[in-house]
Amino acid sequence: MSRYLDSIIAGFGGQGVMLIGNLLAYAGMQEGLNVTYIPVYGPEMRGGTANCTVVLAEEEIGSPIIRRPTSLIIMNRPSLDKFQTRLQDGGINIINSSLVDMELADTKRVNCYAVPANEIADKLGNTRMANMVALGAFIEATKIMPLDAVVNSLDNVISAHYSHLIPKNAEALQAGADHIK
Amino acid sequence: MSKTVRIFVKGNEAVSRGALAAKCRCFFGYPITPQNEIPEFMSSEMPKAGGEFVQAESEVAAANMLLGAGACGVRAMTSSSSPGVSLKQEAISYMAGSEIPAVIVNMNRGGPGLGDIGPAQGDYYQSTRGGGHGDYRLLVLAPSTGQEAYDMTIQAFDLAFKYRNPVMVLGDAILGQMKEPITPWIPENIESEGGEDWRLDGANGREKRLIKSLFLEEGALAGQNQKLQAKYDAMKEMADAELFDTEDAELVVCAYGSIGRIAKSAVRKLRKEGKKVGLFRPKTLYPFPEKPLLKLAKEGKRFLTVEHNLGQMVDDVRLAIRTVADSDFFPIYPGNLPTPDDFEEPILKSLEGK
Numbered sequence: 001m002s003r004y005l006d007s008i009i010a011g012f013g014g015q016g017v018m019l020i021g022n023l024l025a026y027a028g029m030q031e032g033l034n035v036t037y038i039p040v041y042g043p044e045m046r047g048g049t050a051n052c053t054v055v056l057a058e059e060e061i062g063s064p065i066i067r068r069p070t071s072l073i074i075m076n077r078p079s080l081d082k083f084q085t086r087l088q089d090g091g092i093n094i095i096n097s098s099l100v101d102m103e104l105a106d107t108k109r110v111n112c113y114a115v116p117a118n119e120i121a122d123k124l125g126n127t128r129m130a131n132m133v134a135l136g137a138f139i140e141a142t143k144i145m146p147l148d149a150v151v152n153s154l155d156n157v158i159s160a161h162y163s164h165l166i167p168k169n170a171e172a173l174q175a176g177a178d179h180i181k
Numbered sequence: 182m183s184k185t186v187r188i189f190v191k192g193n194e195a196v197s198r199g200a201l202a203a204k205c206r207c208f209f210g211y212p213i214t215p216q217n218e219i220p221e222f223m224s225s226e227m228p229k230a231g232g233e234f235v236q237a238e239s240e241v242a243a244a245n246m247l248l249g250a251g252a253c254g255v256r257a258m259t260s261s262s263s264p265g266v267s268l269k270q271e272a273i274s275y276m277a278g279s280e281i282p283a284v285i286v287n288m289n290r291g292g293p294g295l296g297d298i299g300p301a302q303g304d305y306y307q308s309t310r311g312g313g314h315g316d317y318r319l320l321v322l323a324p325s326t327g328q329e330a331y332d333m334t335i336q337a338f339d340l341a342f343k344y345r346n347p348v349m350v351l352g353d354a355i356l357g358q359m360k361e362p363i364t365p366w367i368p369e370n371i372e373s374e375g376g377e378d379w380r381l382d383g384a385n386g387r388e389k390r391l392i393k394s395l396f397l398e399e400g401a402l403a404g405q406n407q408k409l410q411a412k413y414d415a416m417k418e419m420a421d422a423e424l425f426d427t428e429d430a431e432l433v434v435c436a437y438g439s440i441g442r443i444a445k446s447a448v449r450k451l452r453k454e455g456k457k458v459g460l461f462r463p464k465t466l467y468p469f470p471e472k473p474l475l476k477l478a479k480e481g482k483r484f485l486t487v488e489h490n491l492g493q494m495v496d497d498v499r500l501a502i503r504t505v506a507d508s509d510f511f512p513i514y515p516g517n518l519p520t521p522d523d524f525e526e527p528i529l530k531s532l533e534g535k
Binding site (some may be wrong): 022025026029034035036037038039061062063064065068071079151156 | 187208355358359360361362442443444445446447449474479519520522523
């Protein structure tokens with residue numbers, strides 16, 4: 001079976017879910033994969049979640065929009081409510097346990113990883129990097145590509161104005177990966 | 182031309198980059214979601230290319246500026262989304278009537294009226310049946326990937342000048358907003374201006390020229406319409422479609438643009454389950470690729486058309502195969518977001534002839 005992964009990344013607006021979606025897709029492209037990234041519109045916009053869908057595949061990608069994904073990054077409670085039931089059986093569910101009660105995780109049907117992303121990011125000195133922590137954990141859990149591929153793509157998705165934050169973001173990615181090793 | 186470097190861009194940016202690669206040198210626009218990345222990109226990049234970017238006072242103005250630039254033989258483009266494209270229709274009719282080349286991009290959103298800002302295919306009729314008043318046709322190209330958005334925008338300029346006709350690139354909010362890698366390339370031997378024998382570039386030292394769509398002299402308008410008809414007939418040679426797994430298929434799914442690629446995922450999945458299904462994806466909506474579709478019909482295949490509207494392209498599918506077959510239809514209502522899962526059940530139903 002050739003490499004294939006699709007993922008819905010969801011959280012509050014401002015948590016940086018679009019940024020890590022972009023980063024994941026860009027890194028996939030640099031790894032030679034076919035990729036799509038789409039911020040999801042429509043009824044998805046309501047209900048307190050911002051979300052995007054990323055598809056990574058060796059084969060040509062058909063649909064960039066996925067109803068039942070093989071993986072999730074869940075940054076807040078409303079996102080868990082909305083997307084967990086859609087995750088495929090045995091799928092990978094990265095849950096930001098800083099904001100989501102892990103008792104709500106469906107540990108029987110899918111593979112849940114509790115990642116206290118906000119706490120880990122706090123320790124690194126910046127809560128706003130919780131998204132990178134979660135993505136680091138996601139890369140480690142899915143093994144879709146080496147973490148280096150993501151780290152090396154940071155300067156392509158972070159605007160020049162924030163380029164001084166790239167080393168910290170790299171640290172956050174590593175801390176996320178280390179958390180579930 | 183180099184085909185190695187991939188860049189990661191939205192479909193809107195792919196269209197913009199394709200236009201600049203095709204030496205588009207005038208862009209006229211007015212903001213509307215979900216195509217705003219096109220004027221945004223053009224506002225910074227067009228001046229660097231030595232061209233003109235104008236944010237017009239309205240869509241109507243932008244379309245008439247397009248008419249003016251085209252009449253001068255300049256490679257020019259406008260872009261908008263459904264409600265904005267409706268406003269451009271008067272000028273598009275005038276451009277068709279006076280045979281002015283131009284490229285119009287429509288990133289189709291939900292309608293009717295203001296609808297929403299999500300994807301839809303409700304503008305198929307408007308795009309392929311003229312859209313404005315009078316009897317005319319646009320060439321309509323329907324990209325389904327970022328790469329096709331780039332390639333077809335380049336092609337659009339070539340076709341506009343080849344046929345002296347407005348060309349539409351018809352995408353949707355999915356294509357416009359989705360990011361995907363594309364490999365940019367630069368076509369060779371393009372001048373930024375064309376139409377040496379008809380363009381309005383100053384009559385100093387030559388016979389004066391007149392470009393118009395008003396024909397009052399006896400027989401003149403009939404002659405013009407006959408000429409246009411001959412041109413539309415000639416366009417049929419560039420009809421194009423993607424055929425995927427159709428060879429041994431019992432059922433062929435017909436879908437275009439973003440819906441074409443979403444349907445492809447469903448077709449692939451059902452193939453893996455041993456179902457004999459294939460995909461027919463028109464890349465040109467006008468001219469509609471009738472011949473390859475009729476060939477499939479004559480081989481005894483059945484058809485299901487899926488669209489992100491209430492049933493528009495299905496008319497063209499039925500017209501193409503009318504002597505031998507018919508097509509089922511399945512709609513995704515504008516306002517809903519389609520996924521491959523939505524198509525599996527209707528495909529299986531049609532496959533079983535239910």
